Amino acid sequence: MIPADTIAKARDMSIVDVALALGAAQGVKIDERGVPCPACGGTDRFSVDKAKNVFLCRHSGTGGDPIALVQHVHQCSFGDAIEHLTGAKPLATARRAPAQSEDQKNIYREKARLRAWRIWQDGAPIEAARGGRWVRDYFALRAIPFPAWRIKALREVSHLPYWHRSKPDQSFVVIHSGPAMLAAITGPDGHFIGVHRTWLDFSRANGKAVIVDPETGEVLDAKKVEGSQKGGKIVLRDGESGGVCAVGEGIETVLSWAEMQASAARGHLAKPALWVGINIGNVAGKAAEQIPHPSLTITDALGRKRRQKVGGHEPDMADADCLQIPVDDFERLILLGDGDSDRFTTQAAMLRARKRFELAGHNVEIDWAPDGQDFNDALRSMAAPRARAVA
Incomplete structure (x- = not known):
């Protein structure tokens, strides 16, 4: 005792x-x-x-x-x-595994990049004339017209295994296999750094597969990255030198925005460059400070309810692991903001992104999707009346 x-x-x-x-x-x-x-x-x-x-x-x-x-x-x-x-025993610091050296980290990154490269190499062209079908059908479900230009950064595969870590023995097992869209991620120097994968299911309205963890019943993300996405982008169209570059989070978002712009016949945006930043954190970069959310709260392990904090408007300009765009490449940047997520958090990130690029010398504006929608939702809403009229 x-x-x-x-x-x-x-x-x-x-x-x-x-x-x-x-x-x-x-x-x-x-x-x-x-x-x-x-x-x-x-x-x-x-x-x-x-x-x-x-x-x-x-x-x-x-x-x-x-x-x-x-x-x-x-x-x-x-x-x-x-x-x-x-004092009966020394109050010493914990013994943690030594931090990886930069050489060890580079070896790990290169192994992941090579895994991604093998997946990408197994992909096939998406154009119908070259045997493509999966991405074409997926775009059709999302009301996205198949692009008239060749997108070198997209490929498809008929059967791609979905690996997931099994909790009992921590081993990786295949829990799904099916058609998928592949997208090449390139780093600031234009070299391949990873592959973005979207598993498809054409029986679903949005075309994305529902993949369930067999142990927990949790619905897993149908989109995954192998390799690295830090500072990376997916280039859907190069655009004209010195012109406009539109940057959004997802492939569907950016292509939907481009179609809406073309439908509106805005000639000055005839062929903007189309870049996918993969996620909002990569587009916005780290925040210099956290700010309290006006309504969201969290309850900590001690039962205390606190206001949730999110990344603020001010960018951390020392962050080099986010999307970088050379200032001489484009005259103007258009950042695409989704309206279907928490507006306060998303707006803070988009304002941070705008300021980060402005401080780097860019002319930047934000184009927001309608409230409660992303740009693909908006495109599909536009396409529905046209489809009924044709019918």
Whole structure:
């Protein structure tokens, strides 16, 4: 039995002092300031509440008093944690796996890139004249006219396995196989860095396959990237030198916007370059600060309800792992904003993207899809009355 006063002594120790002794960064002294977790790392997942003398690791959901903190870091028992805190055992930092060297990271990246390259090489042309059918039928379901120009960055495959990690033994298993659209991702230097894959199912209205984790029943994303997407883009059309470049998150979004522009007969945008930024984080880049969301809240492991924070309007200009566009390549950039996601979060990211590109010397504007829709939703809404009229 551990004496009650010994437990009380351990529990009453300063959570800040204990965190620092266990290897937390000095920034933890600032109440609720996010720093790397002394147990599992990260960048800002660990914080303390000095008034309540507790900690929280947002990654694991673990929180509690100084005793719980020692247990979290050292993965030890309640009694061992108290011995660490009362001096019977040294209060040492956790032993974590050494960080990978840059050479090791480069080896890992190159292996992933080669896996992506093999997938891409197995793809076939999408044009009907060259035997293509899957992407053509997928675009038709999404009301996207098949492009009149050749898109070198798109290919298709009739049977692509969907690998997923099995939780019981952590091995990768194939849980689905079917037709897929492939898109080549190129880095800032124009070289291949990864492949974007979209699994297809033509029995569904949106054409995307529903892939379910057989162990949990969770519906998985029908879109995945092999290789790298950091700083990458999918070039759907090169456009005219010194002209306009439209940048959106997804292939369907960008092609839908282009069709809407062509239908509106806006001659000054006859052939803008069409780039896919893959995700909004890659387009916007990191934020210099987090801002509170006006309505969304989260409940932490200690039961406290807090306003959720999202990336703010100001860009972190030191972030080099996001989309880069040489200022001399285009006269103007048009960023495509989806209206079907949380508007506050999306708008903050789009304003951040605009400022990031403006600070780099670009002339930038944002074109928003209608509220509650993305550009493909809008295109399909336009196509529906035309289809009824023809019928």
